Amino acid sequence: MPKKKKSIEEKTLWPDAARMLDKAEKDGVETAWDRLEQQTPHCKFCQTGLTCRNCTMGPCQIRKNAPLGVCGADADVIVARNFGRFVAGGSAGHSDHGRDCIEALHSVALGKSTDYSIKDEAKLLRIARELGIAVEGKGVSEVALELSDLFFADFGSRQHEVSFLVRVPEKRKKLWNELGITPRGVDREIAEMMHRTHMGCDNDAPNLMLHSARTCLADGWAGSMIATEISDILFGTPKPGKSKVNLGVIQEDMVNILVHGHNPIVSEKVLEAVNDPEMISLAREKGAKGINLAGLCCTGNELMMRQGIPLAGNHLMTELAIVTGAVELIVVDYQCIMPSLVTAGNCYHTKMVTTADKARFTGAEHVPFDMHNASHQARKLVQTAVEGFSRRDSSRVEIPQGPMEMITGFSNEAILEALGGTPGPLIEAIKAGKIRGAAAIVGCNNPKYRQDYGNVNLAKELIKRDILVLVTGCVTSAVGKAGLLMPEAADEAGAGLHEICKALGVPPVLHMGSCVDNARILQLAGILANELGVDISDLPLAGSSPEWYSEKAAAIGTYCVASGIFTHLGHPPNITGSETVTNLALSGLESLVGASFGIEPDPFKAAEMIDERITSKRKGLGLS
Numbered sequence: 001m002p003k004k005k006k007s008i009e010e011k012t013l014w015p016d017a018a019r020m021l022d023k024a025e026k027d028g029v030e031t032a033w034d035r036l037e038q039q040t041p042h043c044k045f046c047q048t049g050l051t052c053r054n055c056t057m058g059p060c061q062i063r064k065n066a067p068l069g070v071c072g073a074d075a076d077v078i079v080a081r082n083f084g085r086f087v088a089g090g091s092a093g094h095s096d097h098g099r100d101c102i103e104a105l106h107s108v109a110l111g112k113s114t115d116y117s118i119k120d121e122a123k124l125l126r127i128a129r130e131l132g133i134a135v136e137g138k139g140v141s142e143v144a145l146e147l148s149d150l151f152f153a154d155f156g157s158r159q160h161e162v163s164f165l166v167r168v169p170e171k172r173k174k175l176w177n178e179l180g181i182t183p184r185g186v187d188r189e190i191a192e193m194m195h196r197t198h199m200g201c202d203n204d205a206p207n208l209m210l211h212s213a214r215t216c217l218a219d220g221w222a223g224s225m226i227a228t229e230i231s232d233i234l235f236g237t238p239k240p241g242k243s244k245v246n247l248g249v250i251q252e253d254m255v256n257i258l259v260h261g262h263n264p265i266v267s268e269k270v271l272e273a274v275n276d277p278e279m280i281s282l283a284r285e286k287g288a289k290g291i292n293l294a295g296l297c298c299t300g301n302e303l304m305m306r307q308g309i310p311l312a313g314n315h316l317m318t319e320l321a322i323v324t325g326a327v328e329l330i331v332v333d334y335q336c337i338m339p340s341l342v343t344a345g346n347c348y349h350t351k352m353v354t355t356a357d358k359a360r361f362t363g364a365e366h367v368p369f370d371m372h373n374a375s376h377q378a379r380k381l382v383q384t385a386v387e388g389f390s391r392r393d394s395s396r397v398e399i400p401q402g403p404m405e406m407i408t409g410f411s412n413e414a415i416l417e418a419l420g421g422t423p424g425p426l427i428e429a430i431k432a433g434k435i436r437g438a439a440a441i442v443g444c445n446n447p448k449y450r451q452d453y454g455n456v457n458l459a460k461e462l463i464k465r466d467i468l469v470l471v472t473g474c475v476t477s478a479v480g481k482a483g484l485l486m487p488e489a490a491d492e493a494g495a496g497l498h499e500i501c502k503a504l505g506v507p508p509v510l511h512m513g514s515c516v517d518n519a520r521i522l523q524l525a526g527i528l529a530n531e532l533g534v535d536i537s538d539l540p541l542a543g544s545s546p547e548w549y550s551e552k553a554a555a556i557g558t559y560c561v562a563s564g565i566f567t568h569l570g571h572p573p574n575i576t577g578s579e580t581v582t583n584l585a586l587s588g589l590e591s592l593v594g595a596s597f598g599i600e601p602d603p604f605k606a607a608e609m610i611d612e613r614i615t616s617k618r619k620g621l622g623l624s
């Protein structure tokens, strides 16, 4: 049977994306949606996790007439091994980003980098104290050095827990100890996952799944948390501020530069170079009004929440941003960057530049950034963009208009400040049922879904039910475009949440950052649980990733569940070939860690699922 082509309407929720999809077709630019069509139907063995390629006696596929791999591994073991490696990949991504942040802090502390500095000294001192470093009588550099050394140690062969476990409620820590899943060194857990999944090691599916949990906990409570906290120390702790989102942030009369990836270490420097008067006058000489910087994906979130830089869009908007024909330069660091961007750029005058030696793209120019050359390299890049302006073909430019306004930047510090310095008022609102609970909607776009349909509708349904929504990563752009990040969106919320939002002047959906910043949500959960003297799993909280795609998103989901937070996913990871693993994920984990996964592609039914969970947790706390 010939495959039915999806209409543009079925591909995305958004007018800006629809217009660019139409233009892409006319301009002959292939997108992720086109390639998905070519890749469909997917291999059933891979989709259910039943393929093993871990040695050359195989590869093996588990079938009815061949239920064991050559070595004798069964479906459960193969599925659990594959899942373990999948989340180890995600944990490695977040955590290696965290390591780069430690290296930056370390080099600033040693005075080896003049390109970076400590912007939030108060936070540096606060965190150092929190982690047991004596700060009295010491200079900022000395404290920064001790803190970076402590964080480096969090990555190594340490035998005891990672430092930020001081934020975890005692009950939860005891549970992790009993299960043997207390995260030790970040690299240690990831390497051990690779070891366990080598042929002939861990051949017990539940035991493998427990180590998956441990690996992801090392990501959430160390790798990601360290990335977040150091980014705040180096670039400032986010405060609520205005920004804009959608492709309308690209400016026709200006040189346009997009930053894409995850680590603010590159994008912050690009921003500085963009604001350099010398660069601006160079742009004017070339006939542009100035230089416009906008962000994509998580790097976009990082710049937006600290500097107010507008967000052009999320994962599936990255190719479409280039299709506007008005982008001179796209600068990337790492993660979630489609290699197709090089090809899309070649269809226009858009140049793609890579900056990390560990993330190079064939066909893109490589301008490596390090601690000692970042400002210089950033200026070089901006100059390249300015020079590209004269190569722009104005007859091929089409920019959707009308960016949406939004308020972003709700770090925990900002949330506590809005509450008057303590979590007390939030707890009172939860007790009174004005806020019935909170749900974090996080993660990605995936062309298998109508873009952002799940992300937006789930958020809308939850706020109607007086459930406060927290967002990070690519969901930010989704809810921002839907207007949900503005205080006026409180009018779409239930009466209780509406009242609280109006009193505080905040939106019913709070933007908490990029994907590594899901660690902020873990920290907040820890604060609330400690304040109430309960475990995280007792709180009326939920996580959700309706349109996830990445290994990192699976790692986030797993550390959420292992931390005691029920987590909804739009579709399962590739585990359904094993009943044991699937049952463990959907229910078995409940008796072990007090939470599990729920799968539901329909956002309206997912809202129901999350609501039920929150209701039962409220009951458990004796709340109506």
Ligand code: BF8
Pocket: 262, 297, 298, 314, 315, 335, 336, 442, 443, 444, 445, 472, 473, 474, 475, 514, 515, 516, 549, 550, 552, 553
């Ligand atoms: O880490 S939400 S598509 S950009 S994986 Fe990637 Fe998913 Fe976006 Fe940021 Ni997170």
Ligand code: SF4
Pocket: 052, 053, 054, 055, 056, 057, 058, 059, 060, 069, 070, 071, 072, 073, 078, 199, 200
């Ligand atoms: Fe096959 Fe076992 Fe080798 Fe996997 S480890 S490829 S199941 S023989």
